[in-house]
Amino acid sequence: xxxxxxxxxxxxxxxxxxxxxxxxxxxxxxxxxxxxxxxxxxxxxxxxxxxxxxxxxxxxxxxxxxxxxxxxxxxxxxxxxxxxxxxxxxxxxxxxxxxxxxxxxxxxxxxx
Amino acid sequence: xxxxxxxxxxxxxxxxxxxxxxxxxxxxxxxxxxxxxxxxxxxxxxxxxxxxxxxxxxxxxxxxxxxxxxxxxxxxxxxxxxxxxxxxxxxxxxxxxxxxxxxxxxxxxxxxxxxxxxxxxxxxxxxxxxxxxxxxxxxxxxxxxxxxxxxxxxxxxxxxxxxxxxxxxxxxxxxxxxxxxxxxxxxxxxxxxxxxxxxxxxxxxxxxxxxxxxxxxxxxxxxxxxxxxxxxxxxxxxxxx
Numbered sequence: 001x002x003x004x005x006x007x008x009x010x011x012x013x014x015x016x017x018x019x020x021x022x023x024x025x026x027x028x029x030x031x032x033x034x035x036x037x038x039x040x041x042x043x044x045x046x047x048x049x050x051x052x053x054x055x056x057x058x059x060x061x062x063x064x065x066x067x068x069x070x071x072x073x074x075x076x077x078x079x080x081x082x083x084x085x086x087x088x089x090x091x092x093x094x095x096x097x098x099x100x101x102x103x104x105x106x107x108x109x110x111x112x
Numbered sequence: 113x114x115x116x117x118x119x120x121x122x123x124x125x126x127x128x129x130x131x132x133x134x135x136x137x138x139x140x141x142x143x144x145x146x147x148x149x150x151x152x153x154x155x156x157x158x159x160x161x162x163x164x165x166x167x168x169x170x171x172x173x174x175x176x177x178x179x180x181x182x183x184x185x186x187x188x189x190x191x192x193x194x195x196x197x198x199x200x201x202x203x204x205x206x207x208x209x210x211x212x213x214x215x216x217x218x219x220x221x222x223x224x225x226x227x228x229x230x231x232x233x234x235x236x237x238x239x240x241x242x243x244x245x246x247x248x249x250x251x252x253x254x255x256x257x258x259x260x261x262x263x264x265x266x267x268x269x270x271x272x273x274x275x276x277x278x279x280x281x282x283x284x285x286x287x288x289x290x291x292x293x294x295x296x297x298x299x300x301x302x303x304x305x306x307x308x309x310x311x312x313x314x315x316x317x318x319x320x321x322x323x324x325x326x327x328x329x330x331x332x333x334x335x336x337x338x339x340x341x342x343x344x345x346x347x348x349x350x351x352x353x
Contacts, residue, residue, distance in 0.1 A: 006159060009186055013176070013193045014166030020200040022223025026216060027207030038209075040340050041202055043306065045232065046297045047313035047336025048199035051329040052171060053290055054317045061167065068321045076287060083291045087298035093134040095290055096295035104287050 029109055053080065079104025121252045124245075128256020131233040135292045136264055139229055142289020143268025146170040148279060149286075153177035157273050164269050168224065170261070172196040175326060188325070195326050199333060203231045209240045210250050222254070230261035232296040305343045312339035 018054040059068040066073075083100030090096070132139070150160055150173060167173055179189045203226050205214045211222055226246075234257050238250060245253070272279070301307050316335035320328040 005163065005186070006180070009176075009180060010159075010163045010166045011190055012186070012190050013163070013172070016190055016194050017167050017169050017172070017197045017200065018224050020197045021204050021226045022195065022220050023201060024204035024208045025211055025219040028205065028212060036205075040337050040344075041205055042235075043216055043237070043336045043340040044202040045199065045206070046301070046306070046310055046332050047236075047333045048202070048329055049228070049232075049293050049297050050310060050313040050336070051165075051317040051332035053293055054314060055321060055328075056287075056290055058318070061320060075284075076121050076290070080290065080294060082353045083294040083306075084298055087295045089299075091299040093292065093295040094137075096298075097138050097291045100291040100294065101284075101288060104284060108284060110337060 073111055075104050075107035080105040121248070124252035125256040125259075128234075128253040128258075129260040131237065132230060132260040132264060135229050135233065135296070136260075138288040138292030138295075139261065139264045140268045140271075141285040142292065143170065144271055144279060145286030145289070146174050147269045147272040148276070148281075149174055150177055151272060151276065151352045154181050160269065160273070162281060164266065167193070168227070168265070169193075169197050169200070170265070193326050194204070195330055198330055199228075200226060202333065203228075206235055207231070207238065208248065210238070210254070213247070214251075222258075225255070225258035225262060227261045227265070229292060229296065230257040232293075233257055236296070236300060266312045300347050304347065305340050308343050309336045309340040312336055 034075060055068060057074060057076045058072070060071040060074065061067070062069050078101045082103035083096050086092075086099040087096045147160060147164070147170075150163070152158070154177070155163065175196055176189045176192055179192065195270055200223075207226065209220075211219065214222070234254055238245070238253070259345055297310075301310055313332040313336040317328050317332040320331045323331070
């Protein structure tokens with residue numbers, strides 16, 4: 001890809017991203033969402049984050065097929081389980097990170 | 113009345129920035145790993161800096177690298193960017209009521225700064241609507257958190273530019289960023305509705321993961337909202353009967 005093309009790609013990506021981030025801030029005051037919709041939209045960010053986390057903890061990408069395949073042998077899965085339990089019961093972010101990383105590195109050294 | 117209602121802008125900025133103290137290590141590691149991966153995929157340092165300043169959305173930046181290097185049509189790269197970052201449309205809707213009275217350019221700026229971790233921290237603290245603080249206090253608080261998020265991310269980028277190849281991949285630093293996300297989304301899951309909504313998103317993601325253009329993110333978001341609406345209805349019905 002040529003250099004100019006690359007910068008056009010970045011510019012487009014930047015415009016698309018700032019459009020997504022700002023569109024409701026800009027038109028939001030003209031278009032009033034009912035409190036009901038707001039109530040349910042609060043579940044959406046968690047849904048989006050789950051969709052970002054799951055491919056990393058439960059799937060590996062098959063290089064030849066280019067497809068994701070379930071893999072329950074990933075150290076990331078054990079790290080995530082430890083992290084989820086810690087976050088649920090103790091709610092402390094730093095402890096969650098430490099416990100999750102410990103479990104992840106431990107399983108990584110065992111599973112490889 | 114609470115004493116913090118008399119706080120000035122400086123205090124609010126600092127209080128907001130303090131929200132990022134705990135996630136800082138994880139966010140920094142996440143930035144280092146993401147930016148390292150982008151460099152390794154083939155961008156030079158100038159291009160990395162340009163991309164990071166213009167886009168400022170690491171997950172999408174990383175995801176498009178194979179497409180850029182594979183000479184895919186530009187529209188597919190933009191479509192993937194739009195889909196991965198479609199979550200920000202909803203993030204924007206969540207903070208919009210706080211900032212409805214500002215002008216166009218300030219709104220663009222506030223939108224540009226709306227990143228995952230500062231957003232989750234901010235809305236966990238100040239769900240809409242809140243009567244706890246005045247609107248200008250909320251503004252400075254938001255700026256404190258989101259500018260701190262921006263700085264931590266770009267410091268990670270500078271770190272990669274300086275140390276680059278000396279960072280060992282075996283440390284698994286990138287996983288720390290995932291743990292930050294887990295630490296942010298798990299504690300608020302306390303009700304039946306939020307638990308089942310999260311499960312719906314997870315199951316949907318598993319079944320849609322091989323759809324093109326990262327569409328699984330869109331379907332998971334829709335599933336989480338639709339599930340919440342249905343479960344809430346069922347619970348309400350149960351109460352009335």
